[in-house]
Amino acid sequence: MTAPVLDPDLLKAFLAVDEHRSFTRAAHVLNRTQSAVSVQIRRLEERLGTKLFQRTRAGVVPTATGQELRAYARRILALNAEAVGALRARKADAVVRLGVMDDYGTIIIPPLLASFAKHYPLVRVEIETGLTATMPARLGDAYDLVIAMHPQGCGDGELLRREQAVWAAASSYRVAAQRPLPVALYPRGCLFRQWAAEALDTAGLPWRLAYVSRTLAAVETIAAQGLAVTVVKAGTLPPSLRALSDRDGMPPLPAAEIRLHRARDLSTAGSLLADHLQRAISELGAI
Numbered sequence: 001m002t003a004p005v006l007d008p009d010l011l012k013a014f015l016a017v018d019e020h021r022s023f024t025r026a027a028h029v030l031n032r033t034q035s036a037v038s039v040q041i042r043r044l045e046e047r048l049g050t051k052l053f054q055r056t057r058a059g060v061v062p063t064a065t066g067q068e069l070r071a072y073a074r075r076i077l078a079l080n081a082e083a084v085g086a087l088r089a090r091k092a093d094a095v096v097r098l099g100v101m102d103d104y105g106t107i108i109i110p111p112l113l114a115s116f117a118k119h120y121p122l123v124r125v126e127i128e129t130g131l132t133a134t135m136p137a138r139l140g141d142a143y144d145l146v147i148a149m150h151p152q153g154c155g156d157g158e159l160l161r162r163e164q165a166v167w168a169a170a171s172s173y174r175v176a177a178q179r180p181l182p183v184a185l186y187p188r189g190c191l192f193r194q195w196a197a198e199a200l201d202t203a204g205l206p207w208r209l210a211y212v213s214r215t216l217a218a219v220e221t222i223a224a225q226g227l228a229v230t231v232v233k234a235g236t237l238p239p240s241l242r243a244l245s246d247r248d249g250m251p252p253l254p255a256a257e258i259r260l261h262r263a264r265d266l267s268t269a270g271s272l273l274a275d276h277l278q279r280a281i282s283e284l285g286a287i
Helices: 008-020 023-030 034-048 064-088 102-119 191-203 216-224 268-282
Strands: 053-056 059-062 094-100 123-129 145-151 158-169 181-185 207-212 230-233 242-244 255-262
Touching: 008 023, 008 034, 008 064, 023 034, 059 064, 064 268, 094 102, 094 268, 102 123, 102 216, 102 268, 123 268, 145 191, 145 268, 158 191, 158 216, 158 268, 181 191, 181 216, 181 230, 191 230, 207 216, 216 230, 255 268
Parallel strands: 094 123, 094 145, 181 207
Antiparallel strands: 053 059, 145 255, 158 230, 158 242, 158 255
């Protein structure tokens, strides 16, 4: 008896439904109709001869077989991407322009680019860090790929990871002793600046914008010197700072989503880098 073939497109649909716990959300991410995704899942179930999902009040959840398939599906797709990339782009001299937030550009992305370069040493990546609010609108003109931060539940692109915004300060910093509270933040247009102001005003805490810088390193250094509190992502909290909470008298902050945006007519090299970053960052999990 011939073993069933696990079509990569079917596996992509399976992983999308598994991640988003919804056929509708999976269809949106895959840029397909809900009925098309349902057909793909049904076709995969028919090939394997078993159910992969079941519906509950919480949404669509994988069966025991579906949970077991998850790891295999990721490995198959990763190997497929590696094989295709090795044949298509290893000898291609190409440039990919990547825009990303400052903290991800200095902490998360560099080791991922190093692992990518081992497979595609001739692909040159030009990376620009900074505020990402306007970067997606410049896809195709200034960037081939953008990794941007969005409020939870907002924004298009591919969801890579969820991050919690947290207050941070030097380990010896005492919030209660500072009135008005000095805050170190980023320029206008930064979500963290907006969220910090709204949270402090809502809580009725007197504060002042003591330091503003476009660079993550400058803001963190000011906070590490005990001169102010700042806002960072929990996933990139530097060792020089400690996270503050309600026990320190700080109000809660919203959660954010990190999303990948691809330019239309993306080159083969750009698609390979996008797929590499998507897999690697998604595997980091939520914070």
